[in-house]
Amino acid sequence: MKYNQTENAVVLLQDGTIFHGKAVGDLNYALGEICFNTGMTGYQEVFTDPSYFGQIMVTTNAHIGNYGTNNQDMESSKVQISGLVCKNFSLNPSRADSDLSLSEFISQNKLHTISDVDTRALVRHIRKHGAMNAVIGKLSLGIDFLKEKLSAHPSMNGLELASQVSTKEIYEVAVDDPQYHVGILDLGIKQNIIRELKKRNCRLTVFPFDTKLETIKDYKFDGFFVSNGPGDPSPLKNANEIAQYFLEIDMPYFGICLGHQVLAQSLGIKTFKMHNGHRGINHPVQNLLTGKDEVTSQNHGFAVDRESAENHPDIELSHVHLNDHTLAGIRHKTKPAFSVQYHPEASPGPNDAMYLFDDFIKLMQNA
Numbered sequence: 001m002k003y004n005q006t007e008n009a010v011v012l013l014q015d016g017t018i019f020h021g022k023a024v025g026d027l028n029y030a031l032g033e034i035c036f037n038t039g040m041t042g043y044q045e046v047f048t049d050p051s052y053f054g055q056i057m058v059t060t061n062a063h064i065g066n067y068g069t070n071n072q073d074m075e076s077s078k079v080q081i082s083g084l085v086c087k088n089f090s091l092n093p094s095r096a097d098s099d100l101s102l103s104e105f106i107s108q109n110k111l112h113t114i115s116d117v118d119t120r121a122l123v124r125h126i127r128k129h130g131a132m133n134a135v136i137g138k139l140s141l142g143i144d145f146l147k148e149k150l151s152a153h154p155s156m157n158g159l160e161l162a163s164q165v166s167t168k169e170i171y172e173v174a175v176d177d178p179q180y181h182v183g184i185l186d187l188g189i190k191q192n193i194i195r196e197l198k199k200r201n202c203r204l205t206v207f208p209f210d211t212k213l214e215t216i217k218d219y220k221f222d223g224f225f226v227s228n229g230p231g232d233p234s235p236l237k238n239a240n241e242i243a244q245y246f247l248e249i250d251m252p253y254f255g256i257c258l259g260h261q262v263l264a265q266s267l268g269i270k271t272f273k274m275h276n277g278h279r280g281i282n283h284p285v286q287n288l289l290t291g292k293d294e295v296t297s298q299n300h301g302f303a304v305d306r307e308s309a310e311n312h313p314d315i316e317l318s319h320v321h322l323n324d325h326t327l328a329g330i331r332h333k334t335k336p337a338f339s340v341q342y343h344p345e346a347s348p349g350p351n352d353a354m355y356l357f358d359d360f361i362k363l364m365q366n367a
């Protein structure tokens with residue numbers, strides 16, 4: 001098993017702090033905004049989730065790789081995170097249907113990785129000082145070289161990244177017994193959203209992030225979905241215009257994460273960059289419409305401003321995050337439109353919020 005861990009490497013943060021570790025495989029250097037995910041499982045889905053594009057991810061679980069990787073657990077066609085920081089690998093995956101060990105997966109996907117880092121200290125540092133850019137790299141490249149690369153790297157604040165992960169062409173997804181036609185604006189869609197819509201007999205037409213409204217208007221849909229995706233929602237003017245149009249014509253609308261932020265923005269509600277994002281698979285959320293709590297999968301660094309949503313005459317808050325009381329979902333009072341900040345499609349994570357896909361189907365049935 002290839003697992004070269006002999007070279008010294010560093011995590012260098014934008015505030016100058018350095019954490020030491022070992023280069024894994026072919027690590028050269030990689031840049032991104034550093035973030036941490038607290039899930040104890042689901043690493044492969046996270047690495048391949050396009051919403052993570054541009055992020056260096058720290059895994060808080062001390063061991064990673066315990067169950068290897070499997071071709072069916074991809075959330076997109078490739079690894080999307082810019083780099084990985086971890087403590088230890090488990091070198092002997094234990095899972096009957098694992099295709100590769102994590103170290104093989106890392107080298108096949110050329111994922112820049114550093115291990116043997118004191119990830120607990122690193123996470124405490126980021127929690128205290130907030131999201132910031134970082135570089136991971138071999139120490140032999142020199143700290144000055146890494147610093148120079150890091151200072152030239154753009155801030156996540158204001159950064160448009162959907163263009164880096166969205167489909168380049170419009171495509172169709174067929175199902176055996178289509179009941180609904182759903183249009184999807186792909187800002188970086190996860191495969192499990194497509195699977196969940198297919199399970200509910202939706203045939204899909206998926207559009208690139210920059211498709212002109214005029215083109216989309218030529219199609220007939222029963223509902224419109226705006227996906228998750230990376231980067232800051234504020235530069236997504238085209239997506240806002242599309243959401244506004246579907247609201248105007250009373251089209252059922254469902255948005256997840258970035259698609260939630262787009263719905264809010266299209267109504268004039270503000271979004272903001274969080275001190276630290278929510279990334280993990282055990283985030284408690286309360287559904288304010290039913291009073292029920294759900295444990296959710298989350299991955300976001302921006303959020304919709306709760307006060308700005310509360311003051312909007314046409315919006316009701318449907319969900320709140322129970323750890324910090326940030327806004328987790330909204331519903332339009334008079335239009336068939338709703339969205340959530342978290343990930344009902346799970347993958348990874350619990351299935352408590354799958355009912356939201358059924359709610360979307362009901363909106364289309366009633367329309």
Ligand SMILES: NC(=O)CC[C@H](N)C(=O)O
Pocket residue numbers: 051227228229230231232233256257258259277299300301302303
């Ligand atoms: N999962 C997502 O869609 C993330 C949305 C957005 N990029 C954020 O970080 O808040």
